Amino acid sequence: MSIKVTLLGSAVSHWGEDPWARGSWSLIGRHGSPQDRIALGRPVSDRLWIAGEATHPTRAGMTHGAFEQGRAAAAEAIERGHATVVVVGAGMAGLGAAGLLAEHALEAEIWEARDRIGGRTAGVEVAGGAFDLGANWLQQYDENVLARLAERFGLRTFVTDFDDPAVLTGEPFPGGLEDDLRKRLAAAAPDASLADVLDDWLRDPAPWSPAEIHRFVDAEIVMDTGAPLSWLSARHGFEPGVGEGDRWIAGGYRRLTEHLAKGLRILLNRPAAGILIADDGVTVSGDDPEGGQWSRNADAVIVTAPLPVLAAGAITFDPPLPEPHRAALTRLGAGRVEKVILRFDRRFWPEHGYYRVHGPAQTCISEWLDATAADGTPTLVGLFAGDWLGTLWTGTDAEIATRVAGIFRNAVAESQAVHCRPPAPPTPPGTR
Ligand SMILES: Cc1cc2nc3c(=O)[nH]c(=O)nc-3n(C[C@H](O)[C@H](O)[C@H](O)COP(=O)(O)OP(=O)(O)OC[C@H]3O[C@@H](n4cnc5c(N)ncnc54)[C@H](O)[C@@H]3O)c2cc1C
Known part of the structure; x- marks a missing residue:
């Protein structure tokens, strides 16, 4: 069946290459644990805090965790x-921090590297x-503090049922x-690592089939x-949230x-490159485009740059960060999940809400x-992860x-049936 449809417009993300993100959200590698998130957020000399989603022990990788x-x-x-x-x-952490400082009538100034606010929320x-x-x-x-704010601001929101995707390619994996x-x-x-556990599991997969296990792990x-399974911690790499x-x-x-940004003092296009911590205060500095230096003295600094940006050394700390912070930067990391927004002249897919397409x-x-x-305009928001990105995310955005x-x-045209609700788990051997 051929589907005639016009693409009205599109947008494509590039979080993996973005110098101010260097990935999508933070994750715990095989040598790490939630303790690394806590260590990274501990104050340094009572004047420097690293905040942001990566420092939340239970709500990492999410906007409300960053805000908190x-x-x-x-x-x-x-x-x-x-x-x-x-x-x-x-981003959410910086806006949360500056908002509370402003509520206490303190002098707060946000330095933002990009020409916009929002960080990894990107309209x-x-x-x-x-x-x-x-x-x-x-x-x-x-239990989401931002959800309460969205309600207070009267924003319109829509529920997504992630447990009930329409599986357009392949079979859904069973429950259990x-x-x-x-x-x-x-x-x-x-x-x-997660790969170690998966290898063990596939050696003795019953009552599941290896294909079911693979589909489950992918989804x-x-x-x-969006991270390699061989890098992710088995114990801590599969964190709650979705x-x-x-x-x-x-x-x-x-x-x-x-x-959230209303009334805050935000300087855009102002990357911080150096942070000096002295006994009586801090100095934050950066290079201005004219070849000079911006610099600002303050009592304290709250750094919310994403974890991979810090790990790459985009900001130099003097004295260097304490050892537990530096260790945390090596044990945590980030994966890559990319998004695409596609708007069409008509809806050519079954009405369901959420869809899965295996590659x-x-x-x-x-x-x-x-x-x-x-x-009301037919719109799809696609999320892609894994090895597919290497072949799909090449060329211009229009080509992608x-x-x-x-x-x-x-996937829509070829799907014989749209599978919803996962089938029940198989009966364990010996109980039939
Ligand atoms: C594709 C994708 C989908 C996601 N989906 C969800 C979702 O559905 N729900 C959810 O809760 N979370 C989701 N997340 C995660 C969420 O976006 C982040 O956890 C959250 O926005 C992080 O906020 P933050 O303030 O910690 O960091 P950021 O938002 O990254 O903010 C950090 C800010 O620091 C700036 N910066 C970096 N370096 C410097 C520097 N040297 N000087 C000055 N400024 C600097 C950056 O430009 C950025 O604005 C998603 C993320 C991605 C990428």
Whole structure:
């Protein structure tokens, strides 16, 4: 069946190459643990805090975790009596930190490297509508502080049921696999990787088939991390977050960040390159485009630059960060999940809400949100992870968009049946 449809507009993310992100969200590598997140967030000389999603022990990789960490760092700076604070980064953590400092009438200035606020929440206009190339959902909705703010600001949100995707290619995997995996991960050796556990599992996969296990791992781990399984910690690499009442925001996260930024002093195009910590204060500095130097003295600094940006040495600390912080930067890392937004003249896919498309090989996975409800124009938001990115994310953005639109169209056209709700787990041997 050929589907005649016109692509009205598209946008494509490049988080892996973005110098101010260097990946999508933080993850725990095989030598790390949540303790590294805590260590990274500990104050240095009572004047420097590293905040941001990577420092949250239980809500890492999510906007509300970042926001909470920014506010927690600001609260500690206030408690220590600091009156002037520089905040590096205007993402959720930076906006949270500066917002609390402003509530206490303290002098706060945000230095933001980009020409926009929001960081890894990144609004984009596509064919007359506003969508997100970064964070999409308010996760863990019931206990999400940003969800409460979205409600207070009167933002329109839509629920996504991640447990019930329409599987357009292949069969859905059976229920029960996650419980089995969780048991295996909890029993793994401290330094084991997710790949080690998977290898063991595939040696004795019953009652599942190897193909079911692979589809499950691709959908649940590769899609949620975008990292190589051989790097991810078995015990800590599969962190909670997705699928707890998640809602996306009509008009995108920008509707939220614009509220949060109101009244704050934010300097855009102002990358911080050096932080000097002395007994009586801190100096934050950076290179201005005219060949000179920006510099600002303050009582304290809260750094919310993403973990891989810090690990790459984009900011020099004098004296260097303490050993536990430096160790944490090596044990944590980030994966790569990329997004595409496609708007069409008509909807050619079955109405369902959320879709999964497995790629041509293992660890090739994409998931798709139907975001048509935002303004009525047929819209798909696709997320891609794994080995597929190497072949799909090449050439111009228009080429990438056309290529991945073709993948979704073929999946719809070829799918014999749209599989929803996972089938029940197989009966364990001996109980039939
Ligand atoms: C594709 C994708 C999908 C996602 N989906 C979701 C989702 O659905 N729900 C969810 O909760 N989370 C999601 N996330 C994760 C979420 O976006 C992040 O966890 C959160 O936005 C991080 O906030 P942050 O303030 O810690 O970091 P950031 O948002 O990265 O903010 C840090 C800021 O620091 C700036 N900066 C960096 N270096 C410097 C420097 N040297 N000087 C000055 N400024 C600097 C950056 O430009 C940036 O603005 C997603 C992320 C991606 C990439």
